Amino acid sequence: MGxxxxxxxxxxxxxxxxxxxxxxxxxxxxxRTVPSVIGGNExxxxxxxxxxxxxxxxxxxxxxxxxxxARQLCPNLLVVPPNYRVYVxxxxxxxxxxxxxxxxxxxxxxxxxxLRFTDLKREEAVELAYKIKDTIKEKFGYTVNVGISDxxxxxxxxxxxxKPDKCHTMFPDEIKEKLWVLPVEDLFMVGRRTKPKLNxxxxxxxxxxxxxxxxxxxxQLKSHGRMIYNYAWGRDCxxxxxxxxxKSVGNSSTLKFNVCDHETAHVMLLSLTEMTAWRLREANxxxxxxxxGIKDKDFGYAAKQRKLDFFTDCTRDIYINICILFDELWxxxxxxxxxxxxSDLESSNIKQINIFQDELSKxxxxxxxxxxxxxxxxxxxxxxxxxxANTELSPLLGGYPDDEYPGMSSIL
DNA sequence: TCTGGGGTCCTAGGACCC
DNA sequence: TCTGGGGTCCTAGGACCC
Numbered sequence: 001m002g003x004x005x006x007x008x009x010x011x012x013x014x015x016x017x018x019x020x021x022x023x024x025x026x027x028x029x030x031x032r033t034v035p036s037v038i039g040g041n042e043x044x045x046x047x048x049x050x051x052x053x054x055x056x057x058x059x060x061x062x063x064x065x066x067x068x069x070a071r072q073l074c075p076n077l078l079v080v081p082p083n084y085r086v087y088v089x090x091x092x093x094x095x096x097x098x099x100x101x102x103x104x105x106x107x108x109x110x111x112x113x114x115l116r117f118t119d120l121k122r123e124e125a126v127e128l129a130y131k132i133k134d135t136i137k138e139k140f141g142y143t144v145n146v147g148i149s150d151x152x153x154x155x156x157x158x159x160x161x162x163k164p165d166k167c168h169t170m171f172p173d174e175i176k177e178k179l180w181v182l183p184v185e186d187l188f189m190v191g192r193r194t195k196p197k198l199n200x201x202x203x204x205x206x207x208x209x210x211x212x213x214x215x216x217x218x219x220q221l222k223s224h225g226r227m228i229y230n231y232a233w234g235r236d237c238x239x240x241x242x243x244x245x246x247k248s249v250g251n252s253s254t255l256k257f258n259v260c261d262h263e264t265a266h267v268m269l270l271s272l273t274e275m276t277a278w279r280l281r282e283a284n285x286x287x288x289x290x291x292x293g294i295k296d297k298d299f300g301y302a303a304k305q306r307k308l309d310f311f312t313d314c315t316r317d318i319y320i321n322i323c324i325l326f327d328e329l330w331x332x333x334x335x336x337x338x339x340x341x342x343s344d345l346e347s348s349n350i351k352q353i354n355i356f357q358d359e360l361s362k363x364x365x366x367x368x369x370x371x372x373x374x375x376x377x378x379x380x381x382x383x384x385x386x387x388x389a390n391t392e393l394s395p396l397l398g399g400y401p402d403d404e405y406p407g408m409s410s411i412l
Numbered sequence: 413t414c415t416g417g418g419g420t421c422c423t424a425g426g427a428c429c430c
Numbered sequence: 431t432c433t434g435g436g437g438t439c440c441t442a443g444g445a446c447c448c
């Protein structure tokens with residue numbers, strides 16, 4: 001009786017969560033039953049498909065596709081805007097519920113988790129998986145897939161077998177029958193670049209990869225090749241990780257219009273830095289590497305990073321360096337997207353004495369903490385920098401800190 | 413007005429040191 | 431004169447995931 005791993009995956013997560021939320025809000029429709037997608041705002045150049053309903057899928061609509069393309073495939077397509085706060089809440093609620101079955105929960109993404117059990121027989125595991133799937137549906141109003149095996153890779157592959165609202169097993173003795181028959185691109189970590197390479201070598205199924213020339217795969221695809229070869233045999237030696245510290249944080253944003261001057265770019269970078277630094281502080285981390293990314297109007301991408309002489313979580317320290325890097329990197333081409341990232345993180349509990357820190361920087365540290373407190377209590381935009389006042393520019397660009405949201409109604 | 417945003421991990425090449 | 435070799439650190443860039 002070895003360990004049992006389950007993989008829980010919310011079916012069309014953003015769409016399902018939106019539908020469940022609308023139902024709770026008393027909105028009289030179910031977007032799951034019509035051709036619909038969750039899609040960004042085209043006016044602000046965020047027009048892509050983030051999730052699709054089962055009926056939309058029948059029109060060959062795919063995640064990542066532009067909304068224009070999607071509408072060409074299905075003229076009556078219903079496009080619903082995303083609500084990330086709902087998703088963060090829903091994800092958290094599901095995660096907490098899953099913890100009631102086992103403390104060993106590994107969060108894989110906003111809509112996927114792994115569970116570990118050490119004292120279950122196969123039959124008991126399957127029974128429990130059905131219970132988890134059905135109670136989530138009952139309690140939260142959306143469906144999930146559950147994959148069952150004895151390692152994470154196989155559990156995840158099992159969960160992908162047939163959707164939605166299904167439980168599947170893929171134990172090692174089922175690999176030949178259930179895994180090897182699948183197209184090679186269905187294997188975890190075989191993406192759009194690797195698939196054509198494998199196809200060129202006559203490898204079209206996972207079984208063909210498993211029985212291919214290991215030397216060829218290993219020398220041509222290096223460590224990635226060795227990994228997918230082992231995956232094809234269902235071998236996964238990764239450890240089960242609960243509560244791993246984060247390794248980097250960042251925010252990027254496609255801008256409403258192309259930016260062509262330093263001043264506007266710097267303001268956008270401040271907005272991105274504020275969000276990134278806030279999230280860094282929320283995670284109780286300091287960073288030593290800062291990085292800026294620029295995507296130009298033709299989608300060309302470049303990034304520049306620098307290791308600082310000290311660890312910091314201070315908005316000002318990060319911002320100053322981001323601007324220096326940006327000025328060094330930017331070639332003057334109109335800018336479509338900007339990004340700010342920090343890495344080489346260390347817990348702020350082991351705060352080192354920073355001999356490079358000046359007086360202003362110390363004052364800014366205190367200021368950051370005060371601003372964080374006010375924002376947590378009264379909302380994101382309760383405090384904004386002067387440069388953003390009376391402008392159309394958003395004071396906080398990019399994603400969301402994944403904590404509680406003030407003023408939000410109790411949903412899900 | 414076709415093309416988002418959050419991450420992780422790996423490799424390669426140059427600088428620098430002994 | 432024709433070119434050591436091992437190691438670490440740093441930066442750029444690419445592949446993959448959801």
